Amino acid sequence: MTTVLIIGPGAIGGLFAWHLQHVSTPMAFRHRPDLTLPDTLVDQGQPHTLNWRFPPEGTDFASIDLVLVTCKATQVEMAVTPLLPMLPDVSWLVCCNGLGPQQWLANQAPGRVLWGSTTEGALIDDSGRIVHTGQGETWIGPAEGDALSERTRTLGHWLCDQAGPLVWQWDNSPAxxxxxxxxxxxxxxxxxxxxxxxxxxxxxxxxxxxxxxxxxxxxxxxxxxxxxxxxxxxxxxxxxxxxxxxxxxxxxxxxxxxxxxxxxxxxxxxxxxxxxxxxxxxxxxxxxxxxxxxxx
Ligand SMILES: NC(=O)C1=CN([C@@H]2O[C@H](COP(=O)(O)OP(=O)(O)OC[C@H]3O[C@@H](n4cnc5c(N)ncnc54)[C@H](OP(=O)(O)O)[C@@H]3O)[C@@H](O)[C@H]2O)C=CC1
Ligand SMILES: CC(C)(CO)C(=O)C(=O)O
Missing domain, CATH: 1.10.1040.10 (N-(1-d-carboxylethyl)-l-norvaline Dehydrogenase; domain 2)
Structure with missing residues (x-):
């Protein structure tokens, strides 16, 4: 089974967890002690249980295959920097708006970084539920100018092959x-x-x-x-x-x-x-x- 860790468990992180939860139980990195994970996602008016969790005590970070970075562009560097030494071999997918953090991460982990872009819409409502507000598409592919490792390419295709509720597609030039x-x-x-x-x-x-x-x-x-x-x-x-x-x-x-x-x-x-x-x-x-x- 592929082990996925989400950094930035907000609206898009929760939406992505929902997409993947039938093939994996996504874990979410606890970046502050009082963080709680939304347990419901509403899609087209229908509530769905979100099945994600924090890494259990003593989790070996070496068991993680893929990290999805879904925080705001302003938060990526601060969120990822302390984790880089703990995750020397993982593959990364960074999916945020704007440009800059994608290249920064690609420089930190050459050959192991996928870039993503999404036109999905999601928000967290007043009762803490994630609401899927607009259906879109998510494109995933290699960081620009980088030669992807075979393992990271395979994981990128694995993401796109999942028959979850969202549309994820491979794109050789996500830039x-x-x-x-x-x-x-x-x-x-x-x-x-x-x-x-x-x-x-x-x-x-x-x-x-x-x-x-x-x-x-x-x-x-x-x-x-x-x-x-x-x-x-x-x-x-x-x-x-x-x-x-x-x-x-x-x-x-x-x-x-x-x-x-x-x-x-x-x-x-x-x-x-x-x-x-x-x-x-x-x-x-x-x-x-x-x-x-x-x-x-
Ligand atoms: N929502 C949408 O419809 C869309 C969003 N996007 C883009 O996706 C990205 C994520 O957006 P969205 O999900 O809406 O944002 P959210 O604010 O809902 O989610 C960001 C998450 O990152 C967490 N976070 C903050 N600081 C850190 C840190 N240091 N380490 C780890 N996690 C941290 C936040 O937690 P905390 O509670 O502590 O702040 C929050 O859970 C943005 O770039 C956005 O522009 C793109 C397309 C659509
Ligand atoms: C496309 C648009 C403008 C939709 O609201 C958006 O991505 C955003 O609000 O950041």
């Missing part, structure tokens, strides 16, 4: 999915967070100019980084805004709750790439700064 998600988040998240708008507002005529201008900036940066984005990026962003019209973006939720946002790994990452490529990014910078102010 392309991550860039597209990054572009969508870099437009929808800061505007909805700063202006306190539902996602759907960005599909309205009022925001068309801003969405177009941001998309143009992001496409120029992505091209310079050899990850060209589709010509109709702005339209795709509007389609996501329409498909999630009533939702509050994760950044809006974080700003309103006074929590750190992932802005550094979304707009911040793009601004750093723009600087290196000598490209101007005034709109991305404006929204980046506005999110920093909105937090304070």
């Amino acid at each position: 392309d999915q991550l860039w597209l998600k990054l572009a969508i988040n870099a437009v929808i998240n800061p505007i909805t967070a700063v202006e306190r708008l539902p996602n759907g507002a960005l599909a309205e005529e009022d925001w068309a100019f801003e969405v177009d201008a941001l998309s143009d900036e992001i496409r120029a940066i992505a091209r310079a980084c050899d990850h060209p984005l589709p010509d109709d990026l702005a339209e795709r962003i509007r389609a996501v805004a329409r498909a999630t019209a009533g939702n509050h973006s994760s950044m809006r939720v974080d700003v309103e709750a006074g929590r750190p946002t992932e802005i550094e790994f979304i707009n911040g990452f793009l601004i750093r790439m723009a600087f290196e490529a000598d490209i101007k990014a005034p709109k991305l910078t404006r929204w980046y700064e506005a999110v920093l102010k909105a937090r304070s």
